[in-house]
Amino acid sequence: MTAEIRHDWSLAELKAIHDTPLLELVFQAAAVHRRHHDPREMQVSKLISIKTGACPEDCAYCAQSSRYSTGVAPERLMEKEKVLEIASAAKDAGVSRVCLGAAWRSVRDGEQFDRVLDMVRSVTDMGLEVCCTLGMLTETQARRLEDAGLYAYNHNLDSSAEFYETIITTRTHADRLRTIGSVRQTNVTLCSGGIIGLGESVEDRLKMLKTLAAIQPQPESVPINILSRVPGTPMADNADVPDWDVVRMIATARIVMPASDVRLTAGRAKLSPAVQALCFLAGANSIFSSETEFMLTKAVPSPSYKADQALLAELGLRFREPFSRRDEACGQPDARECLAVEASDIGLATAEPAGVAS
Ligand code: SAM
Ligand code: SF4
Numbered sequence: 001m002t003a004e005i006r007h008d009w010s011l012a013e014l015k016a017i018h019d020t021p022l023l024e025l026v027f028q029a030a031a032v033h034r035r036h037h038d039p040r041e042m043q044v045s046k047l048i049s050i051k052t053g054a055c056p057e058d059c060a061y062c063a064q065s066s067r068y069s070t071g072v073a074p075e076r077l078m079e080k081e082k083v084l085e086i087a088s089a090a091k092d093a094g095v096s097r098v099c100l101g102a103a104w105r106s107v108r109d110g111e112q113f114d115r116v117l118d119m120v121r122s123v124t125d126m127g128l129e130v131c132c133t134l135g136m137l138t139e140t141q142a143r144r145l146e147d148a149g150l151y152a153y154n155h156n157l158d159s160s161a162e163f164y165e166t167i168i169t170t171r172t173h174a175d176r177l178r179t180i181g182s183v184r185q186t187n188v189t190l191c192s193g194g195i196i197g198l199g200e201s202v203e204d205r206l207k208m209l210k211t212l213a214a215i216q217p218q219p220e221s222v223p224i225n226i227l228s229r230v231p232g233t234p235m236a237d238n239a240d241v242p243d244w245d246v247v248r249m250i251a252t253a254r255i256v257m258p259a260s261d262v263r264l265t266a267g268r269a270k271l272s273p274a275v276q277a278l279c280f281l282a283g284a285n286s287i288f289s290s291e292t293e294f295m296l297t298k299a300v301p302s303p304s305y306k307a308d309q310a311l312l313a314e315l316g317l318r319f320r321e322p323f324s325r326r327d328e329a330c331g332q333p334d335a336r337e338c339l340a341v342e343a344s345d346i347g348l349a350t351a352e353p354a355g356v357a358s
Helices: 011-018 022-036 080-092 111-125 139-147 161-167 173-183 202-214 243-256 273-281 305-315 335-346
Strands: 041-051 097-102 129-133 152-154 189-191 194-196 221-226 261-264 284-288
Touching (some): 097 111, 111 129, 161 173, 273 284, 273 305
Parallel strands (some): 041 097, 097 129, 129 152, 152 189, 194 221
16 A cells, blocks of 8 residues: 555646546546545544634734734633533534644643643543644644644645745745644644645645655645635635636545545535535545534634535445544554655754744
């Protein structure tokens, strides 16, 4: 299985895959998918915004940046009891992973981080995989999350290095890679992907996939978000992403990262069931669902548990059990051994990120 995983895809190869006639592309991606995954299984995750709004970063797509008037009211760090209540309802609805998101630039040691560690321990004890997305992270902080039982850390590259600086000025693509390097020093799995619809070119999308595929081992989870236009942000009037672009992006990600979970993430609520089914056929095997019908904030809609239960039943898909892929290690060798050899090749450094104070 590992023989098929390559880290040295060229841009020309990626473009040839991406531009393959659509049905042929879907067929090839489906074949890769079936060699590495159970095609009847879907991982369903639930996002919980544990700290909403007032983020100092200027990500041009985000409802939670304090730079834009988006109507998202800032909230304090959520109480653990509330997190457990939401996680428990999610588990009852078939969810296997809970992702705790904080609108922070970076993690700061102290009482708030201690409370997040406690949430990670308690939700893990419920028998759920826990993912955190808390912004930039040092290696020491990554180890503390690992010790608390964290299953995954999300840190998206979002786009190509070149395009990144046109959408975010308060941190760099290299900062993102540094945090990914910190996570890769632990056995916490890595969740990293990006967004389409920001105004980037197809080449930017493929450069992002090239960088993700070069990470050794490749991210165990790769979210593909479609921009949800948020009024008040600089991207409020961006053009719609054609459905075919979404299918091509999913299929290309599946082919170049065959063992990873490819996650059809933000923007799914706007896709018809038929387009979602085509994405699942092309290799998307992970989704977010929510009883509130939004993801982290009301600005980004999500299908409901009920709608997703009906969709999965219609398509003959099962909910994946928690931790069922841990032992497979995604068919990839130990993260830390690989990183030591390859870090310099893709600019991954394991030093503490510079200027992490928010
Ligand atoms: N503050 C943390 C960070 O930036 O890493 C975590 C917050 S959240 C998980 C961040 C991700 O959600 C972004 O990297 C982006 O891919 C996605 N996202 C945020 N706003 C979005 C929007 N309006 N449409 C689509 N995706 C969005
Ligand atoms: Fe939004 Fe995260 Fe950017 Fe903050 S760092 S503005 S929460 S995407």
